[in-house]
Amino acid sequence: MILLQNPDINVPQHPVEIDAAIVDINQELSDRLSWLSHPYGRIYKNLDIQNGQSLFFPEHYLGKQNNSNRYTNITPDNDKTGQCFFFVRRETVTQYQTGQFGFLNYDVSIVFSVNMELVSSASDTDIFQSILIAQVRDVLTRQLLGKTYKLTILSIDYIFEDVFRDFNIQKQTQVEKSPLTHFKVNCQIVLPEDCPVPVIP
Numbered sequence: 796m797i798l799l800q801n802p803d804i805n806v807p808q809h810p811v812e813i814d815a816a817i818v819d820i821n822q823e824l825s826d827r828l829s830w831l832s833h834p835y836g837r838i839y840k841n842l843d844i845q846n847g848q849s850l851f852f853p854e855h856y857l858g859k860q861n862n863s864n865r866y867t868n869i870t871p872d873n874d875k876t877g878q879c880f881f882f883v884r885r886e887t888v889t890q891y892q893t894g895q896f897g898f899l900n901y902d903v904s905i906v907f908s909v910n911m912e913l914v915s916s917a918s919d920t921d922i923f924q925s926i927l928i929a930q931v932r933d934v935l936t937r938q939l940l941g942k943t944y945k946l947t948i949l950s951i952d953y954i955f956e957d958v959f960r961d962f963n964i965q966k967q968t969q970v971e972k973s974p975l976t977h978f979k980v981n982c983q984i985v986l987p988e989d990c991p992v993p994v995i996p
Contacts, residue, residue, distance in 0.1 A: 804855060813883060818836060820935075823934055824934055839854055883902075899987070906977070908975060911924070935982065945986070951981070952981065
């Protein structure tokens with residue numbers, strides 16, 4: 796079941812491996828980017844059927860409420876100054892040895908949507924978008940030192956269709972253009988397997 800916008804977003808209580816890394820990265824982004832008003836964590840690609848057509852939306856899991864699994868749709872919203880979410884694509888194991896703990900390699904996309912008018916009334920140009928991206932790049936490349944994981948930026952997408960390639964966005968013509976700006980940071984996160992193996996709390 797979907798909830799209306801701006802519900803309380805839960806943070807995983809016992810995150811491990813990639814979920815723990817996402818919680819930490821999200822906190823760093825939230826602490827260092829003044830315009831990031833809604834930093835969402837890991838999202839899921841949820842299916843909705845409308846008029847016989849399959850649509851996929853980015854949704855954040857809120858947990859169980861009244862014996863129902865609850866999600867909230869976090870597509871772009873011009874009421875929010877800035878939002879981001881993490882989409883985990885795949886995991887591969889590197890330095891694999893039988894009986895040993897290896898390293899986990901994740902392909903992750905971090906999607907940002909920003910209302911530039913709410914950030915600054917002085918500028919809403921492409922140059923201003925470049926400032927936002929430079930700030931994100933600074934956090935991801937120079938502020939995550941000493942962590943148990945390593946993040947490498949692979950590419951950044953600017954075109955709306957590329958940013959939201961994995962999802963169907965309702966009312967696209969209303970959110971695709973200024974004052975909203977969108978970009979996606981495609982990155983690789985490498986971290987060691989948890990040792991000992993996590994158990995369900």
